[in-house]
Amino acid sequence: MLKYILKRLLQAIPTFLIITIAVFVLSNAAPGSPVDLIKAAGDLTPEAEQELRVQLGLDKPVAVRYLIWLGDMLHGDFGTSTRTNQPVWSLVQERIGPTLVLTLTSLVCSLLIAIPLGIMASLRPYSIWDTVSSFLAFLGASTPNFFVALVALYIFAVKLGLLPSMGMYSSNGGGLGDLALHLVLPVSITVIRMMGTYIKQTRGSMLDVMNEEYVKTARAKGLGEGTVVIKHILRNALIPIVSCIGLNIPYLVGGSTVTEQIFGWPGMGSLLVLSINQRDYNVIMAITVLIAAAVLVVNLLIDLLYAYLDPKIRLD
């Protein structure tokens, strides 16, 4: 078990480093370095230019600059935002919570809807449940999510006035109930998008396990249908479902960028879009690296869950 965790950790670290290198190289490839900007603004003597480069640390080789950047970042120093002149960390920090609230609520809601639907569909193939779930799955895969979000915003927030259209809390403050109201639209949109994959995966895994010998054995020895379904079929079908959840985490995070933008959700996604439109590279780099780290951590947690569910991994 310990060996398994260590192995996973050792795989995650290079992945993280490669992503940071990619982000660093990309941002450095961007036209318009600070020196160029100052140079364009007024005339700069070669000596002054050299001095400026030393001051900004741009005289060092790229590899050294990368290591300095990485080191600073690991100490929590992400530099200064060129848009607001504030430290990047203070900008990003307040965005982490809202994004976590949105993505986790969306994930939990999608699973709470998709797994029971998938189970029902697999127990009664070609029944109404099966039809409903395959229709929902198709709908999720076939609708441009941001367009559905806009239509929902138009109908429920603008026309009917049932739900708030923007942000996380009302301007006059508000408690948990207010937050829940603000969550309804963005979460529903994400659930519509993610649900299909989970329904399909649950149905498929359940059907795979159902024909196994040990399920027949369980039935043959007279276990009740409920026990067979939950303890013998679902328990084993959960393994591929959990790995499907892990594989879809990047997709969930990427999509929430769009959702946050539409619903004015004060999370990392909307900050990223704002920073990209303003070419605020330090913020872009910080968010990208944080997203990479978050996805890797979630995947590690999922690997642990996987080991818990599958004794073959745990005992190996």
Place this chain on the structure above:
Amino acid sequence: MSKKETKKEHFLYNFAKHKLAVAALVILVLEILAVIFLPVIMGLDPVTSDTSAFSAPPGGAHPLGTDDAGRDLLARLLTGGRVSMLIGLGATLVSVAVGLPLGLVAGYYRGKLETLIMRAADIFLSFPSLVLNLVIVAVFGSSVELLIVTIGVLHWPAVAKLIYGNVLSVRSREFVEAERAIGSSDAKILFRTVLPNSIAPLWVSLAFRISNAMLTESALSFLGAGVQPPQASWGNIIQAANNLNVLMNRWWQWIPAGLCLMLTIVCLNFVGEGIRDALDPKMKRL
């Protein structure tokens, strides 16, 4: 009649049985013809502003109204569709051009090359491609060509994994062993035997891949990081609805493009399902 022809006829026969897929294919063909030829036939201009009609509702000289810069929205809808479809198709071709050889090589040669390629694929898959796409656009700016390349390249791992999985199961089959035994070259085995026997799932997935690439493009353009005005794409037309006033009062500036995009995606997915069912009836449903 050769065996190949019967197979093709069998496929066409099965596809034709899937009524929804056939209807979807007809709609797609009509759409493609419309976006290619209608702007030319009707002499539509998607970029010039009509200074007498800013944000004009549908009617008169502008059947679908104008946007806030006074540009004709019917013209933009059609040329935007052209751009969106071109990017969907182009990006899919790029992802196949990158993913297919990598998957083939990883599955056939195994060893270090396999580890390297498949690890790289995992790294790509462990990061939200939409976010990476946004960053690339921030750095290099955006043009249709760049979008085709970046969306395509970021989608290579899915293609590579699909091919890789199939090559793995095909490479140890008897007919490949037999070819090796009679001393055929690697290239011959790869392209004449392994490839044709592992490519079917790629055909099945092609329509879904195009719809996926189109969704990515539209999301990027919607966020302002895709196709840039004055050039139109369905995504950047819908971007107008980011403005609450447009969302509330000017449906013609965003609903038609959204409906066209949705119709295209639904049709592509139906065609994809039709192809899948026709190639492999066992895989039918979900």
